[in-house]
Amino acid sequence: MLTHQMKKIMALITVSIFIFTMTVCLSTPASAATESVSGKASGTGSTDGQKWIDSDVQGSVTTDTATDPTDDFVLYVNKDWDVAFNPENNSGVQILDIQRKSVRKLVTETIKSGSDGSHDAGLVSTLYNDTVNMDARNASGMKPVQKYVEAIRNLSSLDELSAFISDPGNQLVVSPLMGTTDVDDLKDSTKKILYLTPWALSLTDAAEYSTMTDAGKRTKAAAETMFTAFMAKFGMPGEEAEKAYGELFAFETQLAGSEVSNADEQSYLMDADSYHIMSIDELSAECRNYPVAAVLKQYTDAGITSFNNYQSKWLAKQDELYTSGNLENWKNVLLYNLMMENVNCLDEDCLKMFAGYNNTINGTSDAPDVEGSAYANCNERLKWAVGKMYCDQYITADTKNNIKNMISEILAVYRRRLENADWLSEATRKKAVEKLDAIKIHAVYPDDWSPYEYTGLDFPSAEGSTGLFADMQAIGRYERNAMIKRVINPPKGDIWYAVPQEADAMYIPTQNSINITAGVLGDAFYDPKASESTNLGGIGEVIGHEITHAFDSSGSTFDKDGNMCDWWTDEDRAAFNQKTAKVSEYYAAFEPLSGYQVNGSMTLRETVADLGSYSCLMELAKTKPDFNYKEFFTNTAKMFRMQQSEIAEQVWIQQNPHPPYYLRVNVNLSMLQEFQDTYGVKAGDNMYVTAADRLSVW
Secondary structure (H helix, E strand, C coil): CCCHHHHHHHHHHHCEECCCCCCCCCCCCCCCCCHHHCCCCCCCCCCCCCCCCCCCECCCCCCCCCCCCCCCHHHHHHHHHHHHCCCCCCCEEEHHHHHHHHHHHHHHHHHHHCCCCCHHHHHHHHHHHHHHCHHHHHHHCCHHHHHHHHHHHCCCCHHHHHHHHHCHHHHCCCCCCCEEEEEEECCEEEEEEEEEECCCCCCCCHHHHCCCCHHHHHHHHHHHHHHHHHHHCCCCCHHHHHHHHHHHHHHHHHHHCCCCCHHHHHHHHCCHHHCCEEEHHHHHHHCCCCCHHHHCHHHHHHCCCEEEECCHHHHHHHHHHCCHHHHHHHHHHHHHHHHHHHHHHCCHHHHHHHHHHHHHHHCCCCCCCHHHHHHHHHHHHCHHHHHHHHHHHHCCHHHHHHHHHHHHHHHHHHHHHHHCCCCCCHHHHHHHHHHHHHCEEEEECCCCCHHHCCCCCCCCCECCECCHHHHHHHHHHHHHHHHHHHHHCCCCCCCCCCCCCCCCEEEECCCCEEEEEHHHCCCCCCCCCCCHHHHHHHHHHHHHHHHHHCCCCCHHHECCCCCECCCCCHHHHHHHHHHHHHHHHHHHCCCCECCECCCCCCCHHHHHHHHHHHHHHHHHHCCCCCCCHHHHHHHHHHHCCEEECHHHHHHHHHHCCCCCHHHHHHHHHHCCHHHHHHHCCCCCCCCCCCHHHCCCCC
């Protein structure tokens, strides 16, 4: 079972996901640079001294809202779309969501048609049908997890607790108070390391336990309500369940101070404290109470000899608290985690509980979507099978070649820019160019699908039962065995991590690869019939963004082979830090919603990547005869269309490594002379920034 915490580690290692949706889901939570960008915006996104309203927020734009490209460009382009968006029963939408729905529709049609008769497509079909079969799920009710809940509630000693969490079968249902996931070794990219990570706190962010925000308060209320309803299914009275959650929360508070917060985790990944490669004997010596050797026995028995103790302070604190006096607290932790990891696999009541949980956090009223859940299960748990079904049916070789050619063009421009980066020494410039030349290009879909087949996975009955829960158990067992194999014998060759049907893009520093997937190639991102100027404003910006991630504050700490090392001179790194500090400070001056200020440090990698991309593309545009700048700028604004509730925007600002989308358009375009020339922007206009004040890193 891939927990929230493990997913977070995977995302951090990936460095960039170009567009990141922040809706909470189980299958997936300074000083002003200039006075002109400071100030506060009201809760509805209206302006109060800062340049632009937060037009990402539902209701902030109306038919009466005035628009002008020199005042607020993203609003000028997207006003009609913003106004037409219907917020009823929807947490929000961005253009990428529309593309994802398109992919989902096509894949779902293929699944239902049964036209793909392969083994892997058969697995997808079974999982899909078992998810939508609510009659069977309702008939099964809570039986799939009943014995685990009873076993946890009946634990009467620390030894019994240790035995329970060390059982490999139990670990498929509930995290053994520790997450495990395989990641490329940061210092030797030819190897895989098993990361040991904290289990997910109920507030999803350690920082909330010291200073709780409004988002934290909503999450706490949602967690308590769902836990109370879930435990009522097992006969626990409401008052007892509320008391249990209260004790759980107090206990989590003791641990949270030793965990890294969401805002700090990106920088922590690059910190020496995050890299603790230890043998099982060394881990056992540090854990006098928590049974780390027993919990990891299935891995050591298979031959895995070392682990990364990713958050050593957390594990030390957990070991300190692993005592008989805290037995009831640990039981509460297990019950809560069991709920979060399985609620979507149970009956209709559980689906409604989870929908209510998400609605409370995001301020929405979405109803459970069983077919959407079925697609999500297939897309996450059998992702490569789904990807092959999509690409075989709907993606042409011409599209793949077009994207590869665009990537090559943008890389060539970037190479010239690195060679001419006069603020770098010759030694650092040389290594930067070597790294650029070594970037692996993963365009659209893999040429060879064989490494991604689900050979050996089937859905037999589990202890006499069949259906969704049994499917998930079988997949979990298969994934665990596959993970062990990857660590023991790391895959050879150019292996993809990005799943082709996902509407996204990413840079992976341990591979030194950029990944532009098939799933993102639609809507404003890419249209084979559109002009080159339009597509460069869409997928071209995405490509430049991912290339720049190789040289952002995190990506730049990895060499051409994907190993974390310092290949910069001290002087060059200091100059780089000076440039990025200016970017961080500039964004930190924005407060899109009252009391919710952009975290310039948390968003730094993404803001640097955006700036680098637009700068590179403007240089490429100069080489294109009859390049249409208006088409470019208009399409890039369309690519960042967003409408979501104010509450969802609050969560976004607090937790998302990307700044709000209206800023991703307006800030970046206001830095470009080509934009100012195209629209006649002049001093005094909101889209105007003097040449001396413009941000630039690459």
